[in-house]
Amino acid sequence: MELRSDLLLQYKEFMQTTNIQEVYQEILKLIKYVRTRLEKEICGYNFMNRIVENEMDFSYFQMTNQKLKELGLKIQVIFVHKSCSFEVWMSGYNRKIQNKYFEMISRCKCPYEKCQNPERNDYIVKIPVKKDIDKIEDIIQEIKKDVDMLEQFMCSNE
Secondary structure, eight states: OOOHHHHHHHHHHHHHHHHHHHHHHHHHHHHHHHHHHHHHTTEEEEOHHHHHOTTTTTTEEEEEEEHHHTTTEEEEEEEEEETEEEEEEEESSHHHHHHHHHHHHHHHHHHSEEEEEETSSOEEEEEEEEEEEOHHHHHHHHHHHHHHHHHHHHHOOO
């Protein structure tokens, strides 16, 4: 295994000269706060209890309701670290389900961003939340709206 010592040294410098660790912890706190608020405000959904951290590419939590669960679908609320923004994804519980819905929405007009390859992407469709990271209340309201729109879209195309 070959490691890049320049990146290891850069990481060490960041940790010693910036508050990057504190900033990262604040981001996780934000994601947990958004999850908690949505769980209180969106009725009928079951929320995954933990936040999944994915090597600083993105962090997320999942939610579903009975109707989506019966269809093999779940919603993921994603925080993309590079852009410091949220996205709402509709995903299948597995690749077979993702492929089924990918094919289904390929035949209709889709107002949302479709995945390019259901074998490689972890979403079927997604909606970027176009709110600044410091506008937390706006982010929550936008996510609630996006969750509703994605559910309606996927269920109407079933």
